[in-house]
Amino acid sequence: MKLLAEIEVRPENNAIIPPFTSKVGKTILKNYKLSISPLYDGEKFIFKESDVPTYIEVEGGKTYTFRVGGEEEEMIKALSQINDVNVFNTLWKIKDVKVSSVSLECKEYVKVDILTPAIFPDPFVKDEKKRFTNASFIVFAVNAMDEMKLRRGPELDKILYDIEKNVSEEPSDYHSINVVYSNKKVKGIVGRMNFRIRGYFPELRSILENAQAKGIGSSRHNGFGVVNIRC
Structure with a gap:
């Protein structure tokens, strides 16, 4: 069985983070070999397009989410070990973890x-x-x-x-x-x-x-x- 998780995190302070923001989730999950998305701000996944002359900054106190997907055994092992982490010059607090099983029966x-x-x-x-x-x-x-x-x-x-x-x-x-x-x-x-x-x-x-x-x-x-x- 495959599982898909949505993890809510909240940075304590404003912080500049890597331009492809999946590195936040990878650090929180200690680089488990799962599929880990960039941060999602409620409207879109956050990543820097190469022709945009700016940096990526998260807002302290705002809730972001990221997705994690993989095989059930690996997912349970990884999710059972996540904790708040201090990285990229701020403390990231884990606010919620929602897990669902993946099932698709596409016929047409x-x-x-x-x-x-x-x-x-x-x-x-x-x-x-x-x-x-x-x-x-x-x-x-x-x-x-x-x-x-x-x-x-x-x-x-x-x-x-x-x-x-x-x-x-x-x-x-x-x-x-x-x-x-x-x-x-x-x-x-x-x-x-x-x-x-x-x-x-x-x-x-x-x-x-x-x-x-x-x-x-x-x-x-x-x-x-x-x-x-x-x-």
Whole structure:
């Protein structure tokens, strides 16, 4: 079973934090290998686009949230150990933790809202160049690799073919943006992607649940590829 948690935190003072704010959650969770989102301020996830000449500052006394997703055992272990932490020049107090199980039974359509930049690696060859597309077998490739414990090769290719054959692209609204992570410019995709389910294959549900809990694309642990999926 996969779990998704929303953690409410409150900084004691105003503080300048890293431009990709998932580092706050990663520090609180002691860098457990879970998918950890940037901070959310009630309207949007907070991260700095590379062409914005400013820094990121949180407001003391204001409540922020971040999402954490992963396998049940790892989630329970990590969440049972979180405490208030002093980092980035302020004390972060844990105000609340809400946990839910992930369950999706999409039968006709899949709507994917990409809330933080998604980075799509090539699932066929190892390449520094990323893929910028809404092709279903690219969008969900990392989820298939993670869920089926596969690397690039014939077994993965079969699953990718099943995705391509059974999950077709519908008109979508997405675009690429540049953000700053660890002093580097990173390009990813945000927006809405829509898909139609044309046929069933056994792995589809677990792949979609993996995406909802952990995000899509690479660098999910760092807060990239956070999504909301609806059927």
